[in-house]
Amino acid sequence: MIPFDYLRPTDAGEALSALGEPGSMALAGGTDLLPLWKRGVLRPARLVDISRLPWQAVEGAPDGVRIGALARLSDAAAHPEVRRRVPLVATALEASASPQVRNMATVGGALLQRVRCPYFRSQDLPCHLRTPGSGCAARDGLHRRHAIFQTEGPCIAAHPSDLAVALTALDATVRLRSPRGVRTRPVAALWRASVEAALKPDELVESIFISEAVARSTYLKVRDRAAFDFAVVSVAAVASLEGGVVRSVRLAAGGVAGWPWRLRASEAALVGRSLPAARAEAAALAAEGASPGAQNRFKAPLLVRVVARALEQLEAAP
Amino acid sequence: MPRHPSAMDEPRVSVTLFVNGRRRDVDVPACATLLDVLRDTLGLTGAKRGCDLGACGACTVLSDGRRVNACLALAASQEGRDIVTIEGLARDGALHPLQATFVAHDALQCGFCTPGQIMSAVGLLAESPSPEAGELPARMSGNLCRCGSYDAIIAAIAETAGLRT
Numbered sequence: 001m002i003p004f005d006y007l008r009p010t011d012a013g014e015a016l017s018a019l020g021e022p023g024s025m026a027l028a029g030g031t032d033l034l035p036l037w038k039r040g041v042l043r044p045a046r047l048v049d050i051s052r053l054p055w056q057a058v059e060g061a062p063d064g065v066r067i068g069a070l071a072r073l074s075d076a077a078a079h080p081e082v083r084r085r086v087p088l089v090a091t092a093l094e095a096s097a098s099p100q101v102r103n104m105a106t107v108g109g110a111l112l113q114r115v116r117c118p119y120f121r122s123q124d125l126p127c128h129l130r131t132p133g134s135g136c137a138a139r140d141g142l143h144r145r146h147a148i149f150q151t152e153g154p155c156i157a158a159h160p161s162d163l164a165v166a167l168t169a170l171d172a173t174v175r176l177r178s179p180r181g182v183r184t185r186p187v188a189a190l191w192r193a194s195v196e197a198a199l200k201p202d203e204l205v206e207s208i209f210i211s212e213a214v215a216r217s218t219y220l221k222v223r224d225r226a227a228f229d230f231a232v233v234s235v236a237a238v239a240s241l242e243g244g245v246v247r248s249v250r251l252a253a254g255g256v257a258g259w260p261w262r263l264r265a266s267e268a269a270l271v272g273r274s275l276p277a278a279r280a281e282a283a284a285l286a287a288e289g290a291s292p293g294a295q296n297r298f299k300a301p302l303l304v305r306v307v308a309r310a311l312e313q314l315e316a317a318p
Numbered sequence: 319m320p321r322h323p324s325a326m327d328e329p330r331v332s333v334t335l336f337v338n339g340r341r342r343d344v345d346v347p348a349c350a351t352l353l354d355v356l357r358d359t360l361g362l363t364g365a366k367r368g369c370d371l372g373a374c375g376a377c378t379v380l381s382d383g384r385r386v387n388a389c390l391a392l393a394a395s396q397e398g399r400d401i402v403t404i405e406g407l408a409r410d411g412a413l414h415p416l417q418a419t420f421v422a423h424d425a426l427q428c429g430f431c432t433p434g435q436i437m438s439a440v441g442l443l444a445e446s447p448s449p450e451a452g453e454l455p456a457r458m459s460g461n462l463c464r465c466g467s468y469d470a471i472i473a474a475i476a477e478t479a480g481l482r483t
Contacts, residue, residue, distance in 0.1 A: 005329040006348035006394045024405035031390045034351065035371040047348075074384075074445075098460025099445070100438065103373060103384040104391065182378050 001038055008049040012204070014258055016179045018048045019086075021200040026050050027131050028070060029105040031097070032113045040123035041130060048267060051106070055206055058082060064211035065089075066102050069108030069174075069204070071099065073140065086210045088217035088236060092166035095221045098228040106169075108205040111164050111174070112197050115258075116156035116230055118142065128154040129195065139293065145232065148292035148299045149257040155195050156293070158255045164190075166219055168252035169236035169259035172210040178203040191259035215240045215318040220310040221254075222302065231255040233262075233302050235310040239270070246270045246278070251310075253286070275315050283308035337362070338406025344393075353377045353388035356403060363433035364404035364433040368462075375461030378434040378441070379403045381434045385441025385462075402479050404433035407440070416440055419474040435461050439475045451481045 018024055022044025027033055030051075036042040060081035067076050067089075076082055077093035097105060119125045119137040124133040139256055139303040146156045146246055148283050153271045159165070167187040176189065178200055185206070190197045199205075219281040223229035234254035242248040249270045251263040265285040269280045286307040287300040330346040334341065337403040344359050356362045356379070367416075368376030370389045377388040407414040409440060413421070414441050426432045438461045442449065449457060455470050463471060476482075 001350065003347060006331050006392070008394070008397070027392065027395065029390075030392055030395065031372055031387070034390050034392065037349075038370065049392070056449055082448075098372075098375065099442065099457060100375060100378055100385050100387045101390070103381075104386050151373040156359050227456045259460070291420040 002043050003044040004044045015050050016202050024048050028109045031101050031105045034248035065176045067107055067208045070106045073102040073105050085212050088166050088239035089276045091160040096162045115155035115195050116160050143293045144295040147257045148290045151291045157195050159259050165252045165260045166236045169238045170210050174208055175206045176203050177206045180229045216314050218310050218313040218317050233306050235306045237310045237314050244274045331463040333393050333397050336400045350393045352391040352393050355393040362403050362405050376431050385438050387400040415478050419478045421468045423474040425465050425470040425474040431463045
């Protein structure tokens with residue numbers, strides 16, 4: 001393990017300028033960064049500890065809920081404003097990681113966590129993400145847990161964040177801060193069809209905003225074991241119904257693409273129709289365009305079934 | 319006197335922790351984890367190094383009252399925190415109720431995961447003093463027991479929480 005230096009700036013300005021130095025990386029909860037460092041995958045020269053910057057609050061606003069990027073997963077999930085107004089966020093957070101990790105990890109880190117591909121997480125195996133141009137060992141190796149959509153790119157790792165999938169379905173936004181100022185982007189735009197978030201090295205997630213709409217929501221996560229595991233396939237669904245007819249709907253899936261995957265064909269099949277009548281057709285459309293490998297073909301029919309089940313739950317949801 | 323080059327290059331930090339009620343000022347490598355400091359600097363070997371990657375929970379301790387994986391916490395980032403390890407649980411020679419129920423239920427075989435299991439259960443009951451029996455396994459999902467003593471572990475926690483099993 002290669003030693004690094006440690007800095008704990010007292011304000012955001014100092015932190016951002018330290019992050020501008022080559023070799024700097026931001027440390028928040030550390031639950032993803034430290035294992036990657038121990039395995040030699042990440043080699044920071046300097047960790048800039050941002051965990052005590054004042055970005056931990058969860059606040060209800062008239063039009064929605066703002067969650068500081070440094071709020072712990074367990075604090076955000078337990079917050080009354082989150083539970084009452086955007087329960088989907090609490091459900092997705094409680095489905096993430098273990099109780100210990102939820103006490104350490106931050107919501108910003110949950111969004112920006114790196115992929116779980118074992119080739120990425122070993123310093124000895126070929127991986128395009130770790131060493132561009134070295135190829136992808138998963139494609140001809142173990143890829144049961146990998147993506148089934150957009151697999152022609154250089155990396156086929158699947159997106160791991162439950163929170164990001166929920167926030168994509170909720171059309172949430174992130175506030176990003178850098179020495180050049182603040183910008184607000186849709187959460188879904190963080191990835192721009194890439195498994196790595198499009199942040200500058202000296203840019204930090206400051207907060208997440210979820211606008212409250214009268215809507216039903218559900219999160220359904222299928223894993224290899226019932227707790228403390230990443231999604232094999234997950235679906236977040238948000239919809240407004242009027243007299244049983246779908247007025248609007250957003251569906252996002254995890255574990256099937258390199259980023260939170262919107263199921264637009266399924267959404268289009270639901271709008272303007274009654275949920276039970278359109279459910280099967282919408283679910284079947286979820287796997288359209290899938291291009292799985294030899295070991296993860298099962299994910300296409302699994303996704304169809306998870307969408308169908310999520311839509312059933314949505315019907316029953318308050 | 320020249321020092322070994324790698325030791326000279328290795329950045330160090332001064333950290334103050336409050337471990338089991340006692341103030342500890344340590345000077346450690348900047349890259350030391352809380353687990354490194356507890357075990358190697360302070361000699362508190364109750365918290366175990368299992369996977370060292372946050373998957374097994376054998377290193378679980380309380381930080382400001384909340385259960386965390388000591389292997390995933392950088393010691394420097396714990397500055398000023400109250401840390402409780404298994405060594406700090408008994409009071410005046412009397413076992414903590416969870417220690418007593420773990421003994422009564424024989425909730426272990428090899429015992430390697432036990433300090434982490436007990437500290438995690440202490441954290442669980444602090445988060446949720448009256449848990450439902452059915453939710454205990456998921457709430458203990460951050461702790462593995464490769465001897466498979468899960469039923470006895472859950473029974474010990476349930477008894478401590480006043481649940482009938």
